[in-house]
Amino acid sequence: MIPVRVSFAVDLAFDSTSSTRKAALWALAAQVAEFQPDLSKIDIASALYARERLGTTAIGGGIALPHTVLSNPEGSMIVVRRLGRPVEFDAPDGVAVDTFVALMGSRRDMKWLRAALLRLGRLGREAALKQRLREATTRSEAEAVIAALGLNIREEHPIGRRGRVYEEQSLAGKRLPGFLKHPKQPRANTTG
Numbered sequence: 001m002i003p004v005r006v007s008f009a010v011d012l013a014f015d016s017t018s019s020t021r022k023a024a025l026w027a028l029a030a031q032v033a034e035f036q037p038d039l040s041k042i043d044i045a046s047a048l049y050a051r052e053r054l055g056t057t058a059i060g061g062g063i064a065l066p067h068t069v070l071s072n073p074e075g076s077m078i079v080v081r082r083l084g085r086p087v088e089f090d091a092p093d094g095v096a097v098d099t100f101v102a103l104m105g106s107r108r109d110m111k112w113l114r115a116a117l118l119r120l121g122r123l124g125r126e127a128a129l130k131q132r133l134r135e136a137t138t139r140s141e142a143e144a145v146i147a148a149l150g151l152n153i154r155e156e157h158p159i160g161r162r163g164r165v166y167e168e169q170s171l172a173g174k175r176l177p178g179f180l181k182h183p184k185q186p187r188a189n190t191t192g
């Protein structure tokens with residue numbers, strides 16, 4: 001197997017509102033846009049929708065691996081989103097998807113992204129890892145599962161670099177750790 005030489009930022013979130021594939025991908029795009037402020041959520045969603053039109057990214061057992069290559073990303077990332085309501089995703093086993101493990105990176109990392117996608121595909125075959133991911137309530141727990149698949153985790157998280165607050169929230173509030181709390185001050189101009 002190809003060694004994966006890219007390190008991934010990992011995020012974990014809970015989506016309690018999406019009830020369709022398109023809505024779930026849109027919510028995922030909005031989350032990724034928080035990490036990639038140079039890209040619009042419309043561009044990210046369009047890329048995710050285009051990939052789904054090629055064929056489903058559902059791998060079975062309630063897991064989907066949406067993935068895309070983004071222009072000018074700050075780094076490769078894996079975003080785990082657990083859905084409150086499973087959505088139909090044309091999975092090979094017919095099981096609705098309740099967990100996204102989205103992989104995103106740049107064109108320069110294509111070889112490593114393919115290798116990472118193969119490793120993430122093990123979630124469809126390894127029930128113990130899949131269960132650990134579904135039971136994860138913190139980003140650290142999700143990172144441990146990703147690391148168990150043989151992927152490198154980037155210690156520096158993009159949320160911290162952007163000055164946003166990473167807020168731990170309880171299950172009682174229908175949210176898991178990983179949701180962003182937006183600062184009230186305007187974003188600094190980082191170009192030129």
